[in-house]
Amino acid sequence: MLSFGHRGAMGYAPENTVLSVQKAIELGADWVEIDVYLVNRQLMVIHDDTLDRTTNGKGSLFDFTFEQLREFDAGEGERIPILSEIIQATKEKVGLNIELKGEHTAKAVYEVLSDLSNEHKKQVLISSFKMSELQSMSKLDESINIGVLAGDSINEAFAWAQKLKASSVHFSKRKVTQALVNQAHSTGLKLYVYTVNELAELRRMKILGVDAVFSNYPDRVLSV
Structure with a gap:
């Protein structure tokens, strides 16, 4: 069962920062997951479309220039990274899962x-x-690995995965059963589960045969 560091290693360092990504790598994560928004033609690595929760700023991302956004503290003196900085930090060290959060992100990420x-x-x-x-991403690059994040409908997630020729489907831990794992594997898909932090839940996922889990504590995944 592979370990995806959720927003880096957000249990140990400020989420979606270079520091958090480096911590996930240090802890032995197989992959690192981050979130991106396209803001003023820059791919900003941040989960929310507002600054309030994760920085010392307030308001919408889209109300600030790129230079202003880079002035905010994203925790422990870290600034909001851009995608290229995260790619540089992970290159040849760990896999990178880029979650497209906002509109028009696919083309910018593809570039x-x-x-x-x-x-x-x-x-x-x-x-x-x-x-x-x-x-959009699939049309731009058919070879890129696609992961479908499932909403409320299990069947809809699998239908989209088939349509997009996805490599994986990603479900909340609340939806995961043996039948779901079997359904994914029978259709050639890998099943990734978010967000799993407790050891008992991690053990359950491993017993069920889940392919990977997203965790705020990526080292815990490796310990089971």
């Missing part, structure tokens, strides 16, 4: 990834709850 070697792109996974963004 950044186009500079990477084919070998490096194999270590990138694009996921989203926004099927329109995943469709």
Whole structure:
């Protein structure tokens, strides 16, 4: 069972920062998951479309210039990274799962990834709850790994995964059963589960045969 560091290693360091990503790598994560919004033509690595929860700023991301956004403290003196900085931090060390959060992110991410070697792109996974963004990415690059983030409907998630030729489907831990794991595997999909932090839950996921879990504490995944 693979370990995905959720927003880096957010149990130990400020989420979605270079520091958090470096911590996940240090702890032995197989992959690191981050979130991106396209803001003023820059791919900002942040989970929310507002600054309030994760920085010392307030208000919408879209009310500030890129230079202003870079002035905010994202925790422990870290600034909000851009995607290229995270790619640099993870390159040849760990897989990178980029979750497309906002509108029009697919094309911008594709342009950044186009500079990477084919070998490096194999270590990138694009996921989203926004099927329109995943469709755009799939059309731009059919070879890119796609992960469908499931909403309320299990059947809809599998239908989209088939349509997009996804490599994985991602479900909340609340939805995971043996039948769900079997359904994914029978259709050639890997099943990834979010967000699993407690050891008892991690053990349950491993027994069920889940392929990977997202955790705020990626080292705990390795301990089971």
